[in-house]
Amino acid sequence: MNDPQPLVQDRLAHNSWGFLSQQGYILGMDIGSYGLRAALIDLQHHTYARAHREAKPDNAHEMLEASIALARGLLEQHGVEPSRLVRIGVGFAGPVDARHGIVQRSHRVAGWEQFPLKRHIEDAFGAVTLVDNDANLIALAEATFGVGRDVQHLFYLHLSSGVGGGLVLDSRLYHGATTMAGEVGHAVLGAIDPIYRDEPPKTLEQHLSIAGVVRRAAELGLESDRLSEIFGDARVGPQLIGETAEILAVRLSQIIALIDPQMIIIGGVVARYGGTPLFDAIKQRIPVYMASLIERPVQIVPSVLGFESVAIGGLALALESMSD
Missing domain, CATH: 3.30.420.40 (ATPase, nucleotide binding domain)
Known part of the structure; x- marks a missing residue:
């Protein structure tokens, strides 16, 4: 780093x-x-x-x-x-x-x-x-010192022990009415959960926090709490990358349509261990959900300040x- x-x-x-x-x-x-x-x-x-x-x-x-x-x-x-x-x-x-x-x-x-x-x-x-x-x-x-220093509108997604987000619009931090803007981790993914279709839908945080990734790996047969081992596993890693990218592509496409950012930055330890394969998969899947907005240029990049x-x-x- x-x-x-x-x-x-x-x-x-x-x-x-x-x-x-x-x-x-x-x-x-x-x-x-x-x-x-x-x-x-x-x-x-x-x-x-x-x-x-x-x-x-x-x-x-x-x-x-x-x-x-x-x-x-x-x-x-x-x-x-x-x-x-x-x-x-x-x-x-x-x-x-x-x-x-x-x-x-x-x-x-x-x-x-x-x-x-x-x-x-x-x-x-x-x-x-x-x-x-x-x-x-x-x-x-x-936005001030890192990878987004040359853009005015960005969304940051944090994947760690929790899942949260932050909005910078017109080069200023945006809070919303109650200072809770960006808290996308606490909203469910939809009426039907994309992974657990027979259960009540889970939130983004339940899926993509550290605990969520560890739980999903165990369901796929890998008992480990080390993200490096989980994402590096030849069988479980690619499946988790695919599922994570699909979930994020749906949510990020909605954010892109709503706020029209120049850049989406993804950080936190889950993103760090998902690495290039995760970012490549997200970029590949987002156009599927963008419909007529498919030509909109949005950079999807990892955080750099660590x-x-x-x-x-x-x-x-x-x-x-x-x-x-």
């Missing part, structure tokens, strides 16, 4: 974000269930630094304190006083009320119900803070707020 540092620093060197662009630093934070990350950019010298910590916290308080400690350590390492922070952008792995900076809940860690994350981070660092969910921030990160993408998205969210 490529190091995102050159992409971030190159973008910083060739762009300016508002009158604050010469005045200090921006901090990005990723409060994820499987690890914590922090990223720091110097707006004057166009440099990017980052820190990472594996963490398996038992509750929201432990997770928050570990995240704050990681970010403080990054600031201290680079000799940056918190008073020099211009903005902070925070990504959280779960549903977020982005307008008020409140985490609604976490599916994996207790204690996050209606948690005022924005207030806690602002109290810790004294800087204006914005909070959003991880998929939205990956979408904005890729494990740092949520923290980088926090930086991008802060930069976007400075241009308002």
Whole structure:
């Protein structure tokens, strides 16, 4: 996986974000269930630094304190006083009320119900803070610093422990009426499930999350929780690729027809291990469902910013707020 540092620093060197662009630093934070990350950019010298910590916290308080400690350590390492922070952008792995900076809940860690994350981070660092969910921030990160930096309209699909999405329209993150835009993982695939036709239809997340892929592999006779082994299996791998591509082609063709994006970016560990065969299969099947829109040019590409993408998205969210 490529190091995102050159992409971030190159973008910083060739762009300016508002009158604050010469005045200090921006901090990005990723409060994820499987690890914590922090990223720091110097707006004057166009440099990017980052820190990472594996963490398996038992509750929201432990997770928050570990995240704050990681970010403080990054600031201290680079000799940056918190008073020099211009903005902070925070990504959280779960549903977020982005307008008020409140985490609604976490599916994996207790204690996050209606948690005022924005207030806690602002109290810790004294800087204006914005909070959003991880998929939205990956979408904005890729649009600002990554593979989507030269387009204005894109959709990002995240296939990992959960399935979510993010919309960037007219080069800005789009939230919708309740800040839940892009949550395609929680809608069922149709009146009849394409795989389990005799059962109630499942959601995209039930099919294509890590747990969904592992379950389907077991049904096909391969007991493994390792995606590399599942997608690499000579018998099960191709069938899973075909089923996944078919499911995604149907859903993505609807998204293409609805929002007319220039690019669809797919990321997360499921997409990473599906690799080129999965992307090739998706591209092959989408035209089947596009009917008269078949000539519409839409790029289907993998994400490029990797494990740092949520923290980088926090930086991008802060930069976007400075241009308002």
